[in-house]
Amino acid sequence: MKKTVLLLTQLLVVVAVISGFSFSQDNQVSSNTEKVLAQNGISIQTENEDEEEIEVDLEKGTEVVLAIVEKLKGTLKAAPDDTKQINQLGESLEENWDMIEKEVEEKYPDDYAKIEKSLYPLIAIAKKDNPDLKELKKYLKDSEKMLMKFKEKAKAAK
Known part of the structure; x- marks a missing residue:
């Protein structure tokens, strides 16, 4: 029983580390992409950003x-x-x-x-x-x- 719990714990740690690494790389790529787009005058809005209403004159x-x-x-x-x-x-x-x-x-x-x-x-x-x-x-x-x-x-x- 101890071996099963230990094995599952190790497996869980490995999955967490791999997932975390993958997530941080995706964010880094996304961040770099946004920087390049911004340098070229292109802006993007992600789903997480709050949309501001633009006041129209x-x-x-x-x-x-x-x-x-x-x-x-x-x-x-x-x-x-x-x-x-x-x-x-x-x-x-x-x-x-x-x-x-x-x-x-x-x-x-x-x-x-x-x-x-x-x-x-x-x-x-x-x-x-x-x-x-x-x-x-x-x-x-x-x-x-x-x-x-x-x-x-x-x-x-x-």
């Missing part, structure tokens, strides 16, 4: 979205047949709205709902191969109005 984000709306409006006046430009602006509008959308939805749910009623159709139409210019202008006007109101609200909340 809603006023500035809204200004960017409004600027794209204005550019789209100008494109419709100057070159209404330039569907490539209209499509690109639709994509840009969607990407920039996505950056502030979550925070707008969380902090200002009523404004979010109003903005989305005109902005989503605007984006969808602008991204079409043959956008309906009449509909585009309608949603442009509505979106611009809602975004301007929201920008003032976001500015006042600072």
Whole structure:
């Protein structure tokens, strides 16, 4: 019986030592990899790190979205047949709205709902191969109005 306990204890110690060595090597490799990535301007986030919420400046984000709306409006006046430009602006509008959308939805749910009623159709139409210019202008006007109101609200909340 003593021999069995002694053998199991030795086996357990050997397994623990091997596991510990393997674990420390993995951490060292991981640490070295992270250093190399960081030197090249690449950052990674592991599952263990706490995720920090990034505070978004809603006023500035809204200004960017409004600027794209204005550019789209100008494109419709100057070159209404330039569907490539209209499509690109639709994509840009969607990407920039996505950056502030979550925070707008969380902090200002009523404004979010109003903005989305005109902005989503605007984006969808602008991204079409043959956008309906009449509909585009309608949603442009509505979106611009809602975004301007929201920008003032976001500015006042600072």
